[in-house]
Amino acid sequence: MHNKGLLVANEIDFKRAKILSQNIERSGICNTLVTNHSPEELLERLPGFFDKVLLDAPCSGEGMFRKDPDAIKYWNPEYNRQCAERQKEILRSTIPLLRDGGTLIYSTCTFSPEEDEQVISWILQNFPQMKLLPIQKFQGVQNGRPDWSDGNSELLKTARIWPHKTKAEGHFIAKLIKAADQEKFESRLSTPTVSLSRNRKNRKKSTVSLEKNELKLLSDFFDQAKIDTDLSTLAKFGDHVYSLPDFCPDLDKxxxxxxxxxxxxxxxxxxxxxHALALSSLGEKFYPQLSLDDHQLIDYVHGDVIRIEKSDFKKAGYF
Known part of the structure; x- marks a missing residue:
């Protein structure tokens, strides 16, 4: 996405959400909201909001057995059915998050037909506005198996990754589009549109307004750093200031x-x-940078003292 638009990364487990937030910072990503909700809670707040949803569904993990033998300990003959029921519960809240014409990517890391083809058949039977789209398959990736579900030939559009066919673990992927009717479905295929607006007026209810002296400090900082920033995108959470992404929804609740x-x-x-600013693409514009050779980098990562020539400091803009 090249840090454009809005990416909402949601994780139901708070500890995992914290790790997710840290990874977003380390990657220098600027356009992401990291949230901590159940699918049902997210639907209450953002119904019909998203252009695309990627659901990496919790599953029995059979495709990971080779990579993680401990995953075998969790498996039992009833586990596939239990996972499939949980996936359907999540999908009941996930599909309504999509706008008309929105795309759903459903993926698992299991071989289980109960959690793969049979779940997609359940979607097609219970959500008639959802239509399967074909997935371009590279070498070693095979079609889904209609004979492992209800025989619907549409399931051939899904994809299975087999660990003995390609250099990967076991995965299943399906791509679906949400349409209100056939006419709208066909028009979305030919001319996809974005229905969201960049309206910034009513989206900061849960934030604290910046005071005049704070705006002055920020303005002086951006001027000194030679960064062209729209101060209207800034919002304060406690003492911390964030630049909100485009298309940011009302953050209340x-x-x-x-x-x-x-x-x-x-x-x-x-x-x-x-630190997040320093790691972002904005930080690259004004923070002095030093280039290290391989030996210096190893010493730096190891925590050792590295020696830099004074001329290199001058080139980097430190003085």
């Missing part, structure tokens, strides 16, 4: 761990830039 790009924080009328 949404449990957020990361709201776009953290710019920095205030302490005693002083503004401190954040």
């Amino acid at each position: 949404i449990k957020i761990l990361r709201a776009g790009l953290e710019i920095g924080y205030f302490r005693k009328n002083i503004f401190y830039p954040s």
Whole structure:
């Protein structure tokens, strides 16, 4: 997405959500909301909001047995059926998150037909507005198996990755589009559109407004750093300032761990830039940078002292 648009990364487990937020920061990603909700809670807040949804469904993990032998310990003859029921519960909340013409990617890391083809058949039977789209398959990726479900030939559009056919673990993928009727379905295929707006007016109810002195500190910082930033995109959570992504929804009653790009924080009328800003593409524009050779990099990662020539510091813009 090249840090454009809006990416909502949701994780129901809070500890995993914290790790997800840290990974987003380390990757220098600026356009992401990291949220901590169940699918049902997310639907209450953002019905029909998304252009695309990727559901990496919790599954029995049979495709990971070779990679993670411990996963075998969780498997039992009833586990596939239990996982399939949980996947259907999640899908009941996930499909309504899509706008008309939106795309759903459903994926698992299991071989189980109960959790793969049979779940897709269940979607097609219970959500008639959902239509399967073909997936371009590279060498070693095979079609889904209609004979392992209800025989619907549409299931050939899904994809199975077999570990003995390609250099990967076991996976299943299906791509579906949501349409209100056949006419709209066909028009979406030929001319996809984005129905969201960039309206920034009513989306900051859960944030604190920036005070005049804080806006002045931020404006001075951006001027000094030679960064052209729209101050209307900034919002404050506690003492921390974030630049909200485009298409950001109303954040009221949404449990957020990361709201776009953290710019920095205030302490005693002083503004401190954040580590996330330094790691982002914005940070590359104004932070002095040093190039290290392989030996210096190894020493640096190891925590050893590295020696840099004074001329290199000057080239990097430190003084």
